[in-house]
Amino acid sequence: MRVGTTEIYDDLLRKLVTATFKPGEKLKPTTLQGEYGCSANTIRDVLLRLSKVGVVEFEMQRGFRAQNTSPEHRHDITRFRILLEQEGVRLSILNGDLVWEARLSAAHHKLSHIESQIVRDNFNDFYATLWSDAEFEFHDTLISACGSEVLRETYGNIYVQFRQQMVNLERDFGTDYFKAIIHEHQTILDAALRRDIEGCQTAVFDHLKRNLTVDIK
Amino acid sequence: MRVGTTEIYDDLLRKLVTATFKPGEKLKPTTLQGEYGCSANTIRDVLLRLSKVGVVEFEMQRGFRAQNTSPEHRHDITRFRILLEQEGVRLSILNGDLVWEARLSAAHHKLSHIESQIVRDNFNDFYATLWSDAEFEFHDTLISACGSEVLRETYGNIYVQFRQQMVNLERDFGTDYFKAIIHEHQTILDAALRRDIEGCQTAVFDHLKRNLTVDIK
DNA sequence: AATATCAAAAATTTTGAAATTTAGTTGTTT
DNA sequence: AAACAACTAAATTTCAAAATTTTTGATATT
Numbered sequence: 089m090r091v092g093t094t095e096i097y098d099d100l101l102r103k104l105v106t107a108t109f110k111p112g113e114k115l116k117p118t119t120l121q122g123e124y125g126c127s128a129n130t131i132r133d134v135l136l137r138l139s140k141v142g143v144v145e146f147e148m149q150r151g152f153r154a155q156n157t158s159p160e161h162r163h164d165i166t167r168f169r170i171l172l173e174q175e176g177v178r179l180s181i182l183n184g185d186l187v188w189e190a191r192l193s194a195a196h197h198k199l200s201h202i203e204s205q206i207v208r209d210n211f212n213d214f215y216a217t218l219w220s221d222a223e224f225e226f227h228d229t230l231i232s233a234c235g236s237e238v239l240r241e242t243y244g245n246i247y248v249q250f251r252q253q254m255v256n257l258e259r260d261f262g263t264d265y266f267k268a269i270i271h272e273h274q275t276i277l278d279a280a281l282r283r284d285i286e287g288c289q290t291a292v293f294d295h296l297k298r299n300l301t302v303d304i305k
Numbered sequence: 306m307r308v309g310t311t312e313i314y315d316d317l318l319r320k321l322v323t324a325t326f327k328p329g330e331k332l333k334p335t336t337l338q339g340e341y342g343c344s345a346n347t348i349r350d351v352l353l354r355l356s357k358v359g360v361v362e363f364e365m366q367r368g369f370r371a372q373n374t375s376p377e378h379r380h381d382i383t384r385f386r387i388l389l390e391q392e393g394v395r396l397s398i399l400n401g402d403l404v405w406e407a408r409l410s411a412a413h414h415k416l417s418h419i420e421s422q423i424v425r426d427n428f429n430d431f432y433a434t435l436w437s438d439a440e441f442e443f444h445d446t447l448i449s450a451c452g453s454e455v456l457r458e459t460y461g462n463i464y465v466q467f468r469q470q471m472v473n474l475e476r477d478f479g480t481d482y483f484k485a486i487i488h489e490h491q492t493i494l495d496a497a498l499r500r501d502i503e504g505c506q507t508a509v510f511d512h513l514k515r516n517l518t519v520d521i522k
Numbered sequence: 523a524a525t526a527t528c529a530a531a532a533a534t535t536t537t538g539a540a541a542t543t544t545a546g547t548t549g550t551t552t
Numbered sequence: 553a554a555a556c557a558a559c560t561a562a563a564t565t566t567c568a569a570a571a572t573t574t575t576t577g578a579t580a581t582t
Contacts, residue, residue, distance in 0.1 A: 128568090151534060171456075333562095347535080
């Protein structure tokens with residue numbers, strides 16, 4: 089299978105956030121080159137770029153590993169995500185115009201539609217990326233009017249890392265879970281459209297707090 | 306001149322944050338390989354790693370550039386730095402123990418000593434990295450008890466990007482500037498040791514606000 | 523039993539050149 | 553003169569092999 093580096097990048101990223109590569113697993117260019125029909129250097133190149141996102145760990149002279157997961161790191165990532173999203177939404181509510189409101193409504197509509205389907209059909213591999221992409225689009229749109237490229241880009245990377253930390257979690261992604269999620273997303277949307285900064289920040293916290301492992305200060 | 310990749314990395318980073326490479330300047334592996342006596346691929350490797358820090362821009366199929374600077378981006382970086390440092394110092398004051406206080410005092414002592422020398426001798430290339438390193442150590446120590454590796458690591462990268470945004474600024478790094486800085490660092494230290502979260506956050510903001518170009522919300 | 527030494531194997535990094543892509547120039551057509 | 557195509561030079565990316573470094577596992581030493 090001969091593919092371009094964009095395909096290799098996307099495929100490796102997908103395998104990283106779906107735990108096809110287990111956390112901490114060694115990623116050897118010499119092994120992977122066979123699967124993708126390219127040279128080890130190309131794999132190395134792609135892995136360096138993935139380490140920028142934070143889903144791959146790189147250490148000089150000792151290669152690459154899939155980012156490790158742990159309750160502590162998951163907690164840390166979640167806390168950081170809350171910090172960025174709360175500041176992002178604060179600024180978005182201050183700066184956002186009608187177009188932002190419309191885009192947010194659209195993103196939420198798409199997301200809640202998919203979540204309703206999941207409640208009906210149960211969660212499976214087909215919905216995994218569909219839902220994850222839609223959820224990212226909603227949260228990204230939420231902060232998209234913050235006026236800070238740096239904040240938004242950092243949030244994007246953290247979101248991917250967050251997914252990677254979640255995926256191996258033994259958690260029931262059943263009907264109840266998605267029913268709760270639907271309600272939380274609705275609460276976030278309502279507060280945002282109401283221009284209620286504090287209410288929206290609280291809703292964001294309430295949406296993410298289940299991923300915190302110790303009490304937060 | 307034959308050097309290892311660590312030396313190449315450090316040398317390129319130094320040239321990026323001292324504007325030896327001008328903002329937006331193209332960084333061509335084929336050109337740079339001559340200077341460092343290595344192959345183009347090795348330079349490429351190093352530049353990919355520097356793009357993780359955020360001082361180099363990479364775009365597929367069109368290579369590398371030194372990160373651009375602009376009043377807007379400088380403002381953005383500064384605002385993000387304020388967000389991270391204010392949260393970092395809040396958590397550090399909540400979590401920090403006596404050892405943290407001692408390390409912070411030590412870092413401040415070293416920094417203020419260097420700053421006093423600069424006031425006496427005037428700022429020059431010799432002091433540039435000496436001061437920058439000491440200033441980073443102070444600010445990094447300030448947030449070092451925050452308990453979040455992710456926050457601290459992100460702050461480190463942002464600090465380097467901040468330096469890069471500052472360096473080409475037409476600003477008088479004369480006696481008055483450093484006298485002001487000395488006072489600001491002292492104010493930050495005092496508030497931290499007094500365990501005054503709000504006071505310290507305000508001191509951090511007052512220290513960085515000169516780099517903001519528009520009013521902040 | 524624990525630690526140190528060493529050679530072999532495996533993995534990472536670097537190289538130099540080939541293949542591909544982009545950017546710039548010239549020339550043609552409308 | 554503007555738009556478009558063809559060509560060329562330069563730069564980026566990819567490759568396969570060589571060089572370097574780390575890891576492994578067996579043997580020897582404390």
